[in-house]
Amino acid sequence: MEDDNPPNHLHNQTQITHPKNKKQNTQSQTLSQITNPISNTSVLGLVLLAHTFTYDLTNFPESLLLEIISRLPLKSIFKFKCVCKHWYIYVSKFKDVLDRFRPEVYNSHKFSVLFLSSFEEQQQSDQFKVLGVSNGLILCCLLGPLVYYVCDPVTRQWVTLPRGRDMSASTHPIFFGEGFVSRVDENNVVVGYTVVRVELLSLRTNYLSLEAFSSETGKWVDYKLPCESPIALMKRGGGPVCFNGNFHWFVYDHGMVAFDPNKEPKSCRLIQFPEDREVETEYKHDGLYRLCDECQGKLRFFEVAYDVCSFYCFSMWDMKDYEKGEWCSEFKVTRSDLSSSDPELNGWLMKAKFLPLSFHPFDLDIVYLRCVELACVVSYSIRNKTLDVVAKPIGVVDDLSWRVVIPFVIPKWPTPVPIPPVPKKVVKPRGAHRLRSCRIHTRF
Template sequence: MLTASTASSSLPFRILYRYIYESDIQHVLDRFSPESYNSSGLLLFKEQEKAVRFKVLAVYYVCDPVSRHWVSLGRRARTFFLEGFVSRVNENNAVTSYKIVRVEMRKSSLNYLNLDMYSSETGKWVEHSLFCPNPITLVKRGGGPISFNGILHWFVYSHGMVAFDPYEDLKSKSCRLIRFPADRDVQSEVMHDGLYRLCDGCQGKLRFFEVATDPYSRYCFSMWDMKDYEKGEWCSEFKVTRSDLSSSDPELKSWLGKATFLPLSFHPFDLDIVYLRCVELACVVSYSIRNRRLDVACRPTGVVDDLSWRVVVPFVITRWPTSVPIPPVPKKKVVTPKDETPTGRLTFMF
């Protein structure tokens, strides 16, 4: 597991490698214990079939790693993927409800989005079909979703993102398309399947960050902010050349003119910082937008060949234990072998 933290915010955070395999869920939770990480919050797990392993994907188990309070959401068919999680909180910032959305993957372009959604308010999984204004094909690898202001966004080919609000859009039975910035490097996006771009929310802003694939390109880093979400309008914030970059680390400084960088994550609290992977030095670096400076943030242990925004997420949790809303328990009924309705049971781990 790759971790990174900073003292620039009162709340600690980690850049978490999305796929964690352990023989026991307790081992995963121990990595987030107060003794080693002074904070707490909800953690989300997906259980692997035919193996006692867990995959951090925001599905099947919702857990507070500090109190060891976790809820099982039941088993579902594997035709739906690209799972997303959103929640609502009250005036005391306590989680009151959450919804988990799984999207069906199709090879052909369709004018609708098939969803499988779980609600903590009902304790049930329900399938939905939403109309899309244009035919869409979901990106299979690294397709998201990302959550921005409680709205889930899945990446699609040709258009950019398809957006869905689990608390609102079921009323209109439709979703919307949001295009990426028109002046981005479209050729790089097609050739490298979006590996060199990062799109995510940060401190109330929706941002698009792009890294040049060729060290001899005119611009090395470029960034856009969404200025009007309803209209889908982006505004270019900066375009930086290699000669603009600096570093206080001697080894990293010697590589600035030729190193390969892959975007990983925005800093969850600091709009000035973007984290990237330096391929040649096998380390994670932080980039200061204000100072155009690169610094070594951490040198992860283990293999990092596949490290990119597709497999890492910024994981932020508060200092106090979070109460996991308990879904209502469905009434008992005769269950056939093909019935996959979740039980809604609650389990505590210590």
């Protein structure tokens, strides 16, 4: 995130100050000139130069307030929200405001979860891992010992989750495939979340073993759910696919195993991938050339041909009936159909290898891929069949994880991280580990 420096196009600044008495928040507010001189041709400028006047913020023209807000750094807006509840009424239009920010506001160097760790932990780059995102919140973990956090990287608030069954001295289960989904109310404010992780088993089993944590209860709960066929979870790749509030983990042979944390009684079911996909490539490369994820309310399956000599290069299916597990083919594209306005990329189109990374979170027409030979991220337009270079790596390419990409969308408005209740302490034998309580933290 950028520091609180205004965009370059904001030549004249005004400051809205709020009275110390909270009861007067809806009354008169003071506006005064604080920096650069204002042009004499501006009527408003002449008034500000001559006087300090009062104005009722509730009568402030909405269009003018949006003009002011749209020129402020994102970090400032998130701070001002805490002192001016009146601004909540603009939530529905805040996407228009965010769309007008300069790209450099989203500075990846400062936008991170490293504030959760100490300087010593930051030196060990493999210690921190982002596991999932949902409605502006991030689930991440610190490895060795394993600690989970739910945080808001913008407000820098976070909650430390209590330890689960992995702290047991007798069983020592190995968990992976952590998933994270949050719930919002009618005002799009996060009111709760669920974290789920599955147990890694060495053999095929007729059941799915998992743990689920709910922010409403503050506890981890174990489940051992029977499956209609033996399954083996895939170890590589990211966490589960979240769709319709359900978690989906990739499994060998079948496709995905789905779990609905809100359905009673708890159960799981298998969902097949499209039958006409490249099954051989899927087995040989462990799913590296496929992408299955949610996009704008659709569950999509995108596939890239591993062999550059394959007739079709890109293929995509949409889930048409989730309950029946039915897919519908949307398109199949050959390499001769592709084009690019980038001269270097255009010269590689017939021989380059592409790895699917992510769907665009807002645009059903865009898929992001990695071009292996050029070591860059490209966008593919489904409608126009064109590819464009959108990002080139900074630093050593080998340091980047190209397999797992987790898109993060900055929310329209900041929301506090829900605090789980602290479970009642249970007296344990001497030497047993104590359950870590959940606390909310803020670091600036």
